[in-house]
Amino acid sequence: MKIVHVITSIDPDSGGPQAVVMRLAAAQANLGHDVRVVSQADDRTLARVARLGAAIPGFAQVVWHILPPPGVVEAILCLKARPFLTQILADTQHVHLHGVWEPILACAAAIAARNGVPYCVCPAGMLDTWSLAQKPWRKRLALAMGCRRMLDGAAFLHALNHDEVKLMRPLHLKAPAEIIPNGIFVEEFERLPSTADFPALIGLPVERRFVLFLSRLHYKKGLDLLANAFQLVARQCPDVDLVVAGPDGGAEDDFRDLVRRFGLERRVFMVGPIYGETKLQAFVSAACFCLPSRQEGFSIAITEALACGTPVVISDACHFPEVATAGAGAVVSLDPMDIAKAMIDVLLHPLAATAMGYNGRRLVFENYTWPRIAHRTLGLYEAYRPAAASIGLTAANDSCS
Structure with missing residues (x-):
């Protein structure tokens, strides 16, 4: 099957969807399919993507079609x-669009529909x-100008969790929703780095522990709450101490102001965006991972923290209740008191925290892996294939047997 993923930007600093596309495309290619990615990027971004992709199984089999950054x-x-x-x-047999608001996605949807491609x-x-x-107002305008047509014409909407399905209902979209979560490649997390590497890298004394925040520094991620x-x-x-890692998404200055106001300058380490081995070192070294986000689809950072055996404290707006069900961490409200209480509980009970880490690793390894997710997407592509295309495929298979 030829599958084309379309995403506006593949810049790793843009957030989780970019990491998802890289890994989902690789997992599908690993299953023997012709997988392409269409995106917009400059040479520097492409070089970064290539470096990060070197550790992803199947990444080298993905074909990239890149346009220059648009004016x-x-x-x-x-x-x-x-x-x-x-x-x-x-x-192409199936097109997978990632995002909503960018005109290039609506353009790709219109071309696919014209060609009878789901x-x-x-x-x-x-x-x-x-x-x-x-x-x-911008989103209402975008929906009126073509985004709703794109969404209504989809074979299905790729929802990341059950809550997302419910939260989309007020739009009364015509396309059905199917739940496909994000995941990890077990190969990336089987052999974890030393817990001593990251503290040494940022100059943290060996006797100090730290809570890790790793995401874009954006208002929705709850940095003020943190x-x-x-x-x-x-x-x-x-x-x-607190280690804050990630590219600035507009909230860094306000966060630094709060750190100064609370007199925490010596307790907070701002380390910028980290990727690859350095990111894994940060996860395994952390006493606790915290993401008090106001909104998430299915956080790659949470999934990777769990895969590293790190207990997590996340908000209920992360839509990952399985964390609490599995005993892998705490799911709390957006009240700073609740967030603090959960972190303190993890930090003061190291044996319970170790058990949380074990439970989280098992939760991800057993339920959220990219090969399993790739099989799920391929099954849905086939299920929503137009009847004529399915008959033609069956006839072609019969003629070859």
């Missing part, structure tokens, strides 16, 4: 993207009630 006119009208997509999608859309949480409330919670943790746990 304003190209981003809106897709004058270069349209013929580019028309050529690539000509003999496509699905992964909104990645962009259509839940919290997300739609951010700059709502700062308020950590000031309480710092009082109860004098040997614990």
